Amino acid sequence: MTAGVSFRALAGRRGRRGVAEAGWGRTAAAALVSLVYFLPVLFIIFTAIKPQELALSVPPTISPTSLFGLIPDQFVFPPTLENFSSVFSRVMTTGSAPEPTGFDLYFFNSIVIATVSVLLALVLGTLAAYGFSRYPLKGNDTYLFIILTTRMLPAIVVIIPVILMFRAAGLSGSYLGIILLYTAFNLAFTIWMMKSFFDELSSDVEDAARIDGSSETKVFLKICLPQVVAGLAATFVFGLILTWNEFLFALLLTSTDTRTVPVAMNQAVSSGGRGTDWTLLAAIETLFLIPVFLVTFFLQNHLLRGVTFGTVKR
Amino acid sequence: MSVTQIARTSPALLVVSPDNWRLAIAVGLLVSAPAVAALPPGTSFWVVGAMVALVAAAFVVNAWRRRYYGGLLVAPAIAVLFVMNIFPLLWSLGLSFFAYQSNLQSIRFVGLYNYTKVLTNEIAAPDNWNALVNTGMFVVLTVSAQMIVGFLLAMMFAKEFPLRRYLLILVLTPMMLSVVAAGVFFTYYYDPTFGILSYVVNSIAGGQFILMSSKAGAVAGIVFADAWMWSPFVMLLVLAGLVSVPKYLYEAAAIDRVSAWRRFWCITFPYIRGLLMLALLFRTIEAFKLADLVILLTKGGNDTMTISYQLIRIANEQNKTSEGAAISYVMLFMVIVLTNLYLYLANRRNRRVET
Structure with missing residues (x-):
């Protein structure tokens, strides 16, 4: 602990890592670029609050308000929240009462499966990355490359052995099976990403702490981990995004009880043979976007602040 | 000093000790092979799984006693990757040398034909x-x-x-x-x-x-x-x-x-x-x-x-x-x-x- 405090003081003298300041001019430029970049997403969100019959109108309706007369009336649609309620319960056959669609369960499944597997991959992957970085094994690079190869093959090739294996083990359709599969799926990226962060750290501080009598565990927890918070945040966000939207494994390995939203979304949108239900798809996607959006937004500080105390590289 | 000296050398094959990974592998193979041959796949999977866990545990104890921190830190991740990714990959590599269709029962070795x-x-x-x-x-x-x-x-x-x-x-x-x-x-x-x-x-x-x-x-x-x-x-x-x-x-x-x-x-x-x-x-x-x-x-x-x-x-x-x-x-x-x-x-x- 004493080591941590003294190095923090030392770091203060050497100046922080970080970013330079730019003024409102940069804000204006960035706002323009970001808004243009965001437009396709904005259109999906607007489609979610569109009345169903206007989804495929010509000319396309693009805005819920006329922005004080800036946008001509033919492009404006009256906003509605009906699509969001029909995500959770809607009329399945004409004339009958609305039925629950089970989407509350699918959202719950998506949250549980993605969170547990990404956290598990983060813990196992960070430990492994630290091992690969600090205590290289014989043939270290070969191990790392084999780990990378697991991400190279399309999921469709691995899926048949996995299905057979899960059936034999009784894991098919269970939370445990899909969570372990996603953990493995995230591990390759986690290990490579965290290793590149650990490699960047200077070993001076760690060696000094060891001389001061810190144990290996303490060096890892108190010296190394705080310096790679940005990497942990970035890895968590990437893993979450990939797992959250994974479709093929979820389609083939989940049962009705453990089904995730991407699978249910695909079924809800394409069922009934009436072509794509645009407003329903947009409503599901908008709701589905909110959790990852919030997580990313709150982790953004860690993503951008970089390391918490600046030690000199090499 | 003498304690670390003893811990540095691996135990001989037949010594029963928690860090004897060679013995663990031998026992694992001896138990797994008849289990796969005799038991239905649902049961034998878990038997083989238990044996893999035994070998893994032996490796962990071995690494801990001899301070191979690298192996210790890397092992859990490798284990998950092996079971969920590398094993299915090897399986499909094997399949590429057979004539196999997922909707048919027959399977036949064809070498490099595919x-x-x-x-x-x-x-x-x-x-x-x-x-x-x-x-x-x-x-x-x-x-x-x-x-x-x-x-x-x-x-x-x-x-x-x-x-x-x-x-x-x-x-x-x-x-x-x-x-x-x-x-x-x-x-x-x-x-x-x-x-x-x-x-x-x-x-x-x-x-x-x-x-x-x-x-x-x-x-x-x-x-x-x-x-x-x-x-x-x-x-x-x-x-x-x-x-x-x-x-x-x-x-x-x-x-x-x-x-x-x-x-x-x-x-x-x-x-x-x-x-x-x-x-x-x-x-x-x-x-x-x-x-x-x-x-x-x-x-x-x-x-x-x-x-x-x-x-x-x-x-x-x-x-x-x-x-x-x-x-x-x-x-x-x-x-x-x-x-x-x-x-x-x-x-x-x-x-x-x-x-």
Whole structure:
């Protein structure tokens, strides 16, 4: 602990890592670029609050308000929240009462499966990355490359052995099976990403702490981990995004009880043979976007602040 | 002292001790082999699993007693990867030497027949080669577009300015969309009758604009959608590198009046090189697997078939599992060659910088 405090003081003298300041001019430029970049997403969100019959109108309706007369009336649609309620319960056959669609369960499944597997991959992957970085094994690079190869093959090739294996083990359709599969799926990226962060750290501080009598565990927890918070945040966000939207494994390995939203979304949108239900798809996607959006937004500080105390590289 | 001396040497094969991993492997093999042969698959899976756990435990105790921290830290991750990824991969490698269809019961060893068929057969091979060439084109176009756009976006957000975090999250959002939803909405944007793109082009240029009517248009449409979704990935990695550059280096450079170009190459670039490499590596690997956007946007029409989509058709729609496995191993070989080339170049540069 004493080591941590003294190095923090030392770091203060050497100046922080970080970013330079730019003024409102940069804000204006960035706002323009970001808004243009965001437009396709904005259109999906607007489609979610569109009345169903206007989804495929010509000319396309693009805005819920006329922005004080800036946008001509033919492009404006009256906003509605009906699509969001029909995500959770809607009329399945004409004339009958609305039925629950089970989407509350699918959202719950998506949250549980993605969170547990990404956290598990983060813990196992960070430990492994630290091992690969600090205590290289014989043939270290070969191990790392084999780990990378697991991400190279399309999921469709691995899926048949996995299905057979899960059936034999009784894991098919269970939370445990899909969570372990996603953990493995995230591990390759986690290990490579965290290793590149650990490699960047200077070993001076760690060696000094060891001389001061810190144990290996303490060096890892108190010296190394705080310096790679940005990497942990970035890895968590990437893993979450990939797992959250994974479709093929979820389609083939989940049962009705453990089904995730991407699978249910695909079924809800394409069922009934009436072509794509645009407003329903947009409503599901908008709701589905909110959790990852919030997580990313709150982790953004860690993503951008970089390391918490600046030690000199090499 | 003597205690550490004893702990440093491995126990002999027949000594029963928790760190005797050789004995654990021997017991594991002796128990597993008859279990697999005699018991039904549901039970034998768990027996083999217990044996694997036994060997793993022996390795852990061994590593702990002899202070092989590297092995200890790496083991759990490798174990999960082995069971969930490497084992199925080896299984499908094995399948590629058999004639096996997932909808039929029969299985027969055919050696390299599947490989010669997918690569040289007069009927099947031209489609595969064509799909491979298309995949190469998509890899070059999408990855370079993502690297350039992502890098420029990162440079834009590299400085602190008012409202920065709110604008940044807008740029990050495309990456968070589910590919299915994004792809379906891009079919709408590109739609010749209802789509926004066609509406805008028609009302400006007149006439009927159909993006997907030519190969160039279809490729541009797919590349645009893919680059739009995944440039933020590159941006975020580059940004993570940029914020870790120590400020005092720039201050020193300002005092020495170093030119902006030199400042970039000598200060900024070394800090982001590793992460740029990582972005390039992972985006290339993902680009080789490009299939869902193609399925949604063109269904492989207009000569936009990619090898991954071809694979899905063969392995899933035509149930030719082992042929699909053969194609994917040909593909894996190419990705491995390419990624090794990247890593070789990166390491060579690394060494040159250090010496």
